[in-house]
Amino acid sequence: MPKEIRLNAFMMNCVGGHLAPGQWRHGHGRASDYLDPDYWSGLATLLERGRFDALFLGDVLGVYDVYGDAPAAAFSAGAQSPMNDPFPLVMVMAGVTSHLGFGITASSTYEAPYVLARRFTTLDHLTRGRIAWNIVTSYLQSGARSLGQTALQAHDNRYDRADECLDICYQLWEKSWDDDAVDGAPGAAHYADPSRIRPVRYEGRYLNSEGVFQSEPSPQRTPVLFQAGGSARGTAFAARHAECVFVGAPTLAGLKKSVTQIRAAVQAAGRAPDSVVIFAMFTVIVDADRDTALARLAAYQASADHAGAAALLAGWTGVDLSRYAPDDTLDYVDTDAGQSALASFSKLDPSKQWTVRDALDYVAIGGRGPVIAGGPVDVADALQDWIAQTDIDGFNLACVEAPRTFADIVEFLVPELQRRGVYKTEYAAGTFRQKLFDGRAWIATDHRAHLIEPHFKAGVDA
Numbered sequence: 001m002p003k004e005i006r007l008n009a010f011m012m013n014c015v016g017g018h019l020a021p022g023q024w025r026h027g028h029g030r031a032s033d034y035l036d037p038d039y040w041s042g043l044a045t046l047l048e049r050g051r052f053d054a055l056f057l058g059d060v061l062g063v064y065d066v067y068g069d070a071p072a073a074a075f076s077a078g079a080q081s082p083m084n085d086p087f088p089l090v091m092v093m094a095g096v097t098s099h100l101g102f103g104i105t106a107s108s109t110y111e112a113p114y115v116l117a118r119r120f121t122t123l124d125h126l127t128r129g130r131i132a133w134n135i136v137t138s139y140l141q142s143g144a145r146s147l148g149q150t151a152l153q154a155h156d157n158r159y160d161r162a163d164e165c166l167d168i169c170y171q172l173w174e175k176s177w178d179d180d181a182v183d184g185a186p187g188a189a190h191y192a193d194p195s196r197i198r199p200v201r202y203e204g205r206y207l208n209s210e211g212v213f214q215s216e217p218s219p220q221r222t223p224v225l226f227q228a229g230g231s232a233r234g235t236a237f238a239a240r241h242a243e244c245v246f247v248g249a250p251t252l253a254g255l256k257k258s259v260t261q262i263r264a265a266v267q268a269a270g271r272a273p274d275s276v277v278i279f280a281m282f283t284v285i286v287d288a289d290r291d292t293a294l295a296r297l298a299a300y301q302a303s304a305d306h307a308g309a310a311a312l313l314a315g316w317t318g319v320d321l322s323r324y325a326p327d328d329t330l331d332y333v334d335t336d337a338g339q340s341a342l343a344s345f346s347k348l349d350p351s352k353q354w355t356v357r358d359a360l361d362y363v364a365i366g367g368r369g370p371v372i373a374g375g376p377v378d379v380a381d382a383l384q385d386w387i388a389q390t391d392i393d394g395f396n397l398a399c400v401e402a403p404r405t406f407a408d409i410v411e412f413l414v415p416e417l418q419r420r421g422v423y424k425t426e427y428a429a430g431t432f433r434q435k436l437f438d439g440r441a442w443i444a445t446d447h448r449a450h451l452i453e454p455h456f457k458a459g460v461d462a
C-alpha cells in the first residue's frame with residue numbers, strides 16, 4: 001500500500017511566490033494583491049478544495065542586504081521584500097475554511113516565549129485546533145540589528161536559546177493548566193478552578209519565566225511543531241522538538257541523506273523515527289498536458305530574476321555572492337547564517353559541484369527545492385518516485401505565480417493522485433494534529449513537551 005502523500009502550500013506574506021523572485025511580472029493580477037484579504041481567503045478556499053493539509057507560512061525578520069551589502073536587489077525583484085507579518089492572515093483564512101491547517105513561522109530568537117505561547121494558544125482556540133508553529137532561529141544580521149541587538153547571535157547559541165524557549169512554552173501549554181480546570185457552566189462556582197492551575201518556573205541561561213499561563217488550554221495545547229534547519233545543531237534540535245520537519249535539498253542524494261540523518265537523530269533522541277513527518281520543498285508546474293507545462297516553465301526560466309535569487313541565497317547563507325564570478329564553485333564555509341542552505345549546494349551531495357551560476361539558476365525558480373513540470377501523470381509519477389527513494393512523507397509546495405500554481409495543482413494533479421489512491425478525497429476529523437497523526441489529539445507521550453516537569457532548571461533537569 002503506497003504512502004498517503006501530504007501536501008502543504010508554502011507561501012509568505014509578500015509579493016507572489018517567495019521562492020520565485022520577479023515572477024510577479026507574469027501575473028494577471030496586481031503584484032500587490034497580497035495586501036488584499038480577498039486574495040488570502042480565495043487562496044485558503046482553493047487549498048481546502050484541493051484537500052491540502054496546510055498552508056505553511058514562512059517569515060523572515062530583517063531585510064535581505066547581504067548581497068552587495070544592500071537590500072536593493074531584493075526590493076527590485078520583490079524577493080521576500082517587502083514582507084508582512086504572517087499571524088494576522090490566519091484569521092482571514094480560518095473564517096472561510098474548516099479543515100485547512102496553518103503553519104506559522106515564528107522566531108525563537110526574538111520572541112518572548114510567554115508572549116508567543118499566548119499568541120499561538122489564542123489562534124489555536126479561534127481556529128478550533130488548526131495551528132502549527134514553524135520554529136526558526138533566524139539568520140539575518142539585518143534582523144538582529146533591527147531588533148536592537150548589535151549582531152546576530154552565534155548559530156549554535158541561537159539553537160540553545162531555542163531549546164530554552166520551547167521548554168518554557170511546553171510548561172505553559174502542557175503543565176500550567178489541568179484538563180478539567182475550566183468549568184464555566186451556568187451556576188458553576190468557578191469559571192476556572194484555581195486549584196487546578198499552577199505556576200510553572202524555568203531558569204535558563206538565556207531565558208527565565210515564572211508564573212501561571214494566562215490562557216486556558218487550546219484544542220491542541222501545544223501547536224503542531226515544525227522545524228526547518230538542517231545543520232548538525234539544527235538536526236539535533238529537530239530530533240528533540242519537531243513533530244514535522246521541513247527539508248530543502250536540491251538533489252535526490254542530498255534529500256535522501258537529510259531524511260536518513262533526521263530519522264536517525266530522532267531515534268537517538270528516544271523517539272520513534274517514523275513518528276516525525278518529513279516534508280520536502282518542491283515546486284510543481286502542472287497543466288493538462290506535458291508540453292504546455294514545459295513551455296510555461298521555460299517562460300519562467302527565461303524571465304528569471306537572478307539578482308533577486310542572489311539576494312535570497314546570500315541572505316540564507318550569509319555569503320555575499322556579489323564577490324564571486326558566475327563560474328566560481330560554491331564551497332562550504334561555516335557562517336552564522338543558515339548553515340544548511342550553503343551545505344545543500346556543497347557538502348550535502350558531493351557528487352554534484354555547483355557553480356554560482358548553476359545555484360542561482362536553480363534558486364531563481366523554487367529556492368532550494370526541485371522543480372517538477374509536466375502533465376498530471378508525469379508529476380504524480382515523479383512525486384511518488386521521490387517519496388519511494390527518499391522516505392519523505394510529503395511536500396511543501398512553493399508557487400511561481402500565485403495563486404495560479406496552486407489552482408493548477410488542484411485542477412490537474414490532485415485528481416490524479418486521488419485516482420491512484422495516494423491522496424485523501426476527504427479530510428479526517430479533528431484538529432491538525434489529529435489529521436496528521438491518526439487521530440492522536442495530544443503531543444506524543446515520548447515527546448519532551450509531555451515529559452517535562454512543571455518546575456525546571458536548565459542544566460539540572462535537562
Ligand SMILES: Cc1cc2nc3c(=O)[nH]c(=O)nc-3n(C[C@H](O)[C@H](O)[C@H](O)COP(=O)(O)O)c2cc1C
Nearest residue numbers: 058059136137138228229230231234248338339340
Ligand atoms: C526548508 C526551509 C525553510 C525555512 N524557512 C524559514 C523561514 O520561513 N524563516 C526563517 O527565518 N528561517 C527559515 N528557515 C531557516 C531555518 O529555520 C534555520 O533558522 C536556519 O536554516 C539556520 O539553521 P540551520 O543552519 O540549521 O539550517 C528555513 C530553512 C529551511 C531548510
